[in-house]
């Protein structure tokens with residue numbers, strides 16, 4: 047990293063003391079007393095999060111079934127978030143705070159990493175608080191299994207060469223933080239149960255700051271990485287982006303079954319989502335910020351990196 051390019055970055059979470067949810071927002075994550083009435087007109091989760099709800103076979107099942115599927119998915123998403131924040135994102139942030147990457151960490155970058163770590167701890171708290179209440183309301187009892195994405199990310203780190211492990215953690219943080227901010231953008235006030243909306247909205251506002259920060263740190267890290275390490279780093283980034291586009295088919299079958307959907311319908315709706323082409327399309331759509339940031343910092347200039355991502359269907363040739 048040259049002194050001049052380092053100076054282009056601020057490496058801060060802008061106005062964190064005034065704007066971070068954990069510093070400035072009152073806690074209001076209790077389900078309302080009139081939940082039954084709210085559920086007549088309000089949704090648990092933005093339909094944009096759940097494209098399978100638009101399938102004609104699901105549309106034909108009526109509102110109560112669709113709401114149960116959305117509640118299942120919200121609880122799964124919140125449980126996933128709690129694990130992601132603690133075991134994945136904050137693990138990635140530790141590599142910056144404790145200097146595990148072979149590069150200098152400017153003071154503002156380190157301070158912002160510590161602030162971000164605090165934010166994620168709060169996100170885990172409010173995600174867990176709401177998940178427990180919704181799970182209780184519906185009697186959702188399959189929350190013990192670790193979501194597939196988390197299992198696959200941990201397995202990916204385990205099979206990474208020891209000298210690459212800190213970099214793998216940082217890249218997982220970068221991909222996760224640039225993808226979650228985009229996912230949360232799908233939230234609109236219009237149709238959501240208000241306490242869910244407020245929780246997702248607070249998360250989104252924090253994540254927009256986190257995404258900008260991780261993009262800057264990615265640029266700094268990529269420039270600092272020796273050219274000889276870049277091909278292996280490119281392999282890692284591709285594998286991580288692909289994990290974040292996975293659908294947990296086993297869990298989805300369980301969710302559909304709990305809503306009383308028969309096995310033939312489940313297979314018809316779920317199996318197309320698991321096909322490689324659907325997977326690549328999701329990866330490309332989820333990772334637009336991630337891929338744009340990589341492009342901005344010259345990631346696709348080496349022929350190896352470019353071809354790798356073209357072959358995977360993530361960028362055009």
Ligand SMILES: [Fe+2]
Nearest residue numbers: 131166169253
């Ligand atoms: Fe978060």
Ligand SMILES: [Fe+2]
Nearest residue numbers: 166223253256
């Ligand atoms: Fe975050």
